[in-house]
Structure formats: structure tokens, C-alpha cells
Amino acid sequence: TIDPDVCTKSKIPFADVSQVSFFEGQEAEILFTTHTIFRIDKIQQIHDDHTDRLWEVHLTLVGNDNHELNTLTAHVREEVNLKAPIRGWPQLAFILLKVGEPAKAEKLYKILLQKASSDKERSDYNHKLGWAYDDMGEYSKALSSYEQSLEIRKIALPPNHPDLASSYNGIGWVYDNMGEYSKALSSYERSLEIRKIALPPNHPDLAVSYNGIGVVYDEMGEYSKALSSYEQSLEIQKIALPPNHPDLAASYNGIGAVYYNMGEYSKALSSYEQSLEIRKIALPPNHPDLAASYNNIGIVYRNMGKYSKALSSYERSLEIRKIALPPNHPDLAASYNNIGVVYDKMGEYSKALSSYEQSLEIRKITLPPNHPDLAASYNNIGMVYDEMGEYSKALTSYERALDIRRIALPPNHPDLASSYNNIGSVYDDIGEYSKALSYYEKAQEIFQKSLPSNHPHISHVKRNIDNVKKKM
Incomplete structure (x- = not known):
């Protein structure tokens, strides 16, 4: 599907050939010149009783004089040549990673590894x-591969070589996804330490390290440190990268997460x-990072009480993740969890449950037993049971969440406070006011x-304390 109004504004030559088509009058065909560039806006499957191979692609014509696109394209080419200098299969595998096709990239890299000389x-x-x-959610395999790479690099390279920093950064990312935040922070800081010595002060890889550190601080509940790290990352990226580079999007996303948590x-x-x-500009339409953006926007709308907008954003995120990710990927669990939250807020408790x-079934398969996301699932199931008046089931779920959070999180993490508040709410509902208080x-x-x-959250728990004191 190509919007003709956009075509008429373009400098790219084209011709309407619908009247000379073999299917005259049945197809609206437009012939474009060679080297015409389109941005893919949306891909959706066409439902057909005879085949599942029909797709509708929505395209936007992009002129060759688009300065921002040309700058981004040149930077991407430079990055591909730098990070995957061997042409052919190695470059294709790297591009597959960058466009969110990790399963295809994995197959190529396994073949390349067997033939490595x-x-x-x-x-x-x-x-x-x-x-x-890591992108596929197979964290133990990811950690093993990164550590094998690191062991080779420790022997072959000087101690402050940038490739060592890349290894520590990758290991930090895996530990972060596994919920082992202290190990993640340690790895990110080792990466940053090397990069500060080995790289110019505005090198994009320094921004990557600051971004990773920001992610961990955010998840540990240290929001001022997280915001500072994300802003350091963003400042470097504004200098070093084109304005529509995906790494800038990652920094804005991180800053948004901190503001949300605050x-x-x-x-x-x-x-x-x-x-x-x-x-939307820089990535393919079914890239997992787009799903993450829709998911995060949905979270904000949910907390603003705009449940229909939240549900719409969550469903767009889930739609992309079903296409882009393996069936038991943790991000799919996050989508189901968040859709459950909206149904819960709308009072549709059976759908929420x-x-x-x-979400919980996926997390049990893919995550370590004390991962914070498992605690979130038990907590949310407890909330539904609480609202349905099934207080013993609610208390059991809340206590399982609290047990995990005590192991996985720092002692002053806000999620621990949420668990205490929720358990207090159950005791309040069943009349055990001293325990509730x-x-x-x-x-x-x-x-x-x-x-x-x-x-x-502070005003909410204060109201709970005031109310339970009145009942006593």
C-alpha cells in the first residue's frame, strides 16, 4: 500500500501504469525508478482461506535527499564495517542481530564458529x-558464550583493550536480565573503567556502558543514580551519533523508566x-525494541488511569513480540502480565487472572527461581485474589512474592514496600488490624x-495506616 499523495510530493520519478497493466482496471500499479527508497511503516497478514503467505506492506516513499536518513544510513554502514569487518556471512549475521532477528543470527554464527580459523x-x-x-531470552547460553569469548580475549589482548570492555558489558547485560543486579553492576563498571582508558571521551561505547549502569540502578531503586547515568549516556550520544540512531532511543527509554518509577x-x-x-524511523516494524516502547507507553497510561489507551498499547506490543520472539521469551511474559494489570484495573478479574x-508459566520456564519478575507475577495474582475476596489465596501469593523480593532486591527497594503494603491490606480485610498496621x-x-x-505510594500507605488505626 503506497500513499499517492506522498508520491506527488516526491522528487523520485514514477509512473502510473494501471491502464497498461495485464490486469487492466483491476490493479492500481505504480512503477518507480530503480534505487527508490521506502520506509516500511507496517506489515500485516492478509487473511485468506487458501494460504497464509499473503501480507500487506504499508510503505512511505523517502527521497534520496533526506539528510537525516542519509546520515543514519552512513553511520549504520560504518558501524557494520567496524563491528563485522569480514564481508559476507559475518556481516549478514551482525545485521540480523541489529534488526532484531537473533534466531537467524544464531544459526549463522554457529556455522561461522565451526569454521573459525x-x-x-x-x-x-x-x-x-x-x-x-540474550535477545532470545536464553540467558545461561548467553552467559556461557560471553564467558568463552572473554577467556580468549584475556589471553590474546592487552588488559585495557576495548574488546574486553565489550565482553564485560555483554556479561553485565545477561546478569541484569537474570535479576542478579550486583553482578551486573560490577560487570558494567569494569567495562566502563576500560573504555574510559581506551576510548575518546565521546565514543558511543562509553554511552553504552553508562546506559547499562543506568538500567541496573533503576532496577535497584536508586533512581537519582540511574537518571544521572542515562543523562551521561544521552549527552555522549547526541554528540557522537545521528539524531535518529536507535541508541538514542534506548537512552530516552531509560530516562522514561526512571521518571515513571519516580x-x-x-x-x-x-x-x-x-x-x-x-x-519507528530507524528500526523494522516488528523489531522487539518497538514492542518495548509500546509496552512502556502502556504502563504510563495504565498508571494515569487511561485503561483503554494502555490496553491498546500493550496489545500492539504483544502483537510484535509474538512475531519477533520465541514463544517462551520473558518479554512475552511481561506483555501478558501488563495486559493482566489493565484487566484487573477494569474489574475483569477472570481475564486478569x-x-x-x-505470564507466570513463561517466567517459571525461562527465569531463575528468585528473579524479581516471578515475584511480580505472584504479587499480581495475589492482588486479583484479594479483590475477589479470596484472602487466603491472596496471602499465599503475596508471601511468595515477598520471599523472592527479600532474596533478590536491596533492603530498601520500593517493591519490597509494595509487598508489605499488600500483605497488610489482606490482614486489614480479615480484621487482623495489629498485623496490618x-x-x-x-x-x-x-x-x-x-x-x-x-x-x-507514600500518601497511599499513609491513608492505610490512618484507616487501620481508626479501626483499632
């Missing part, structure tokens, strides 16, 4: 395999939308240490 090739292909496995939803939404706009249980006060103590004074 030097330590450099073996270390590079193991590193890229680690990247592919309860500043309008700032979060603005940052997430900046990230989405870049990703079904979505939460889909004890849990509410634990929640209040952590919230006051970890969140801004105007955060809605």
Missing part, C-alpha cells in the same frame, strides 16, 4: 552468539514517545527512604 574469530563469534542468546508520569510519557518516534497465569509501617519506612516525598 583464529582466536579473534572465535572470540568475536562467541561474543555475538552471547548477544543472540511517579512523574507526564515526563515519563514524553521520554517514551521520543524513544518510540526514533525507533488468566493473563497473569500465562505492622506491615503498613514497614512499607511506609521503605517508601520514605526510597521514593520522592510527593510520590503517590
Whole structure:
């Protein structure tokens, strides 16, 4: 599908050949000159009773004089030549990683690894395999591949070589996804330390390290440190990268996550939308990072009480993830979880419970037993049971969430406070007011240490304490 209004504004030569087509009058055909460039806006399957191979592709004509596109294209070519200097299969495999096709990249890298003839090739292909496995949600395989690459590089390279920093960064990313935040932070900091010595001060890889550190601090509940790291990353990227580079989108996305966690939803939404706009331009329409943007925008809308917008964003995210990811990928679990939250808020408890249980089943398969996301699933299932008046089931789920969070999170993490608050709520509902007060006060103590004074969670738990005291 090509919008003719856009064609008429373009400098690219084209001709309407519908009247001379073999199917005269039945097809609206337009013939474009060679080297015409289109941006793929959307791909959707055409439902047909006879085949599942029909697709409709929505294209936007892009002129060759588009400065931002030309700059981004030149940078991508330069990056591909730098990160995958061997032409042919190695470059194709790297491009597949960059466009969000890790399963295809993995197949190529496994073949390349078997044929590798030097330590450099073996270390590079193991590193890229680690990247592919991480994107596929296969974290133990990812860690193994990254560590094999690191061992080769430690022997073959000087101690401050940039490739060592890349290895530590990749290992940090895997530990982060596994919920082992202290190990992730340690790896990211080793990567940053090497890059500060080996690279110019505005090198894009320094921004990658700051971004990773920001992610970990955000997940550990240290929001001011997270915001500082993301902003350092963004400042470097603004200097070093084209304005529509996907790494800029990652920084805006991270900044949005921090603002969201601090309860500043309008700032979060603005940052997430900046990230989405870049990703729409720079990435294929079914890239997992686009799904992440829609997911995050949905989270903000949910917390602003705009449930229909939230559900729409979550469903767009899930649609992309079903196409782009393996069936048990943790990000699919996140989508089902978030859809469950919206149904919960809308009072559709059976739909919410079904979505939460889909999420939990995936997380049980793919994540370590004490991963924070498992705690989130048990917590959310507990909330549904609580709202349905099934208090014993609610308490069991909440306590499982709390047990995991005590192991996985720092002692003043806001999610621990949420668990204490929720357990207090159940005791409040069943009339055990002294127990309720004890849990509410634990929640209040952590919230006051970890969140801004105007955060809605603080006022909410204060109301709970006031109400339970009146009942006593």
C-alpha cells in the first residue's frame, strides 16, 4: 500500500501504469525508478482461506535527499564495517542481530564458529552468539558464550583493550536480565573503567556502558543514580551519533523508566514517545525494541488511569513480540502480565487472572527461581485474589512474592514496600488490624527512604495506616 499523495510530493520519478497493466482496471500499479527508497511503516497478514503467505506492506516513499536518513544510513554502514569487518556471512549475521532477528543470527554464527580459523574469530563469534542468546531470552547460553569469548580475549589482548570492555558489558547485560543486579553492576563498571582508558571521551561505547549502569540502578531503586547515568549516556550520544540512531532511543527509554518509577508520569510519557518516534524511523516494524516502547507507553497510561489507551498499547506490543520472539521469551511474559494489570484495573478479574497465569508459566520456564519478575507475577495474582475476596489465596501469593523480593532486591527497594503494603491490606480485610498496621509501617519506612516525598505510594500507605488505626 503506497500513499499517492506522498508520491506527488516526491522528487523520485514514477509512473502510473494501471491502464497498461495485464490486469487492466483491476490493479492500481505504480512503477518507480530503480534505487527508490521506502520506509516500511507496517506489515500485516492478509487473511485468506487458501494460504497464509499473503501480507500487506504499508510503505512511505523517502527521497534520496533526506539528510537525516542519509546520515543514519552512513553511520549504520560504518558501524557494520567496524563491528563485522569480514564481508559476507559475518556481516549478514551482525545485521540480523541489529534488526532484531537473533534466531537467524544464531544459526549463522554457529556455522561461522565451526569454521573459525583464529582466536579473534572465535572470540568475536562467541561474543555475538552471547548477544543472540540474550535477545532470545536464553540467558545461561548467553552467559556461557560471553564467558568463552572473554577467556580468549584475556589471553590474546592487552588488559585495557576495548574488546574486553565489550565482553564485560555483554556479561553485565545477561546478569541484569537474570535479576542478579550486583553482578551486573560490577560487570558494567569494569567495562566502563576500560573504555574510559581506551576510548575518546565521546565514543558511543562509553554511552553504552553508562546506559547499562543506568538500567541496573533503576532496577535497584536508586533512581537519582540511574537518571544521572542515562543523562551521561544521552549527552555522549547526541554528540557522537545521528539524531535518529536507535541508541538514542534506548537512552530516552531509560530516562522514561526512571521518571515513571519516580511517579512523574507526564515526563515519563514524553521520554517514551521520543524513544518510540526514533525507533519507528530507524528500526523494522516488528523489531522487539518497538514492542518495548509500546509496552512502556502502556504502563504510563495504565498508571494515569487511561485503561483503554494502555490496553491498546500493550496489545500492539504483544502483537510484535509474538512475531519477533520465541514463544517462551520473558518479554512475552511481561506483555501478558501488563495486559493482566489493565484487566484487573477494569474489574475483569477472570481475564486478569488468566493473563497473569500465562505470564507466570513463561517466567517459571525461562527465569531463575528468585528473579524479581516471578515475584511480580505472584504479587499480581495475589492482588486479583484479594479483590475477589479470596484472602487466603491472596496471602499465599503475596508471601511468595515477598520471599523472592527479600532474596533478590536491596533492603530498601520500593517493591519490597509494595509487598508489605499488600500483605497488610489482606490482614486489614480479615480484621487482623495489629498485623496490618505492622506491615503498613514497614512499607511506609521503605517508601520514605526510597521514593520522592510527593510520590503517590507514600500518601497511599499513609491513608492505610490512618484507616487501620481508626479501626483499632
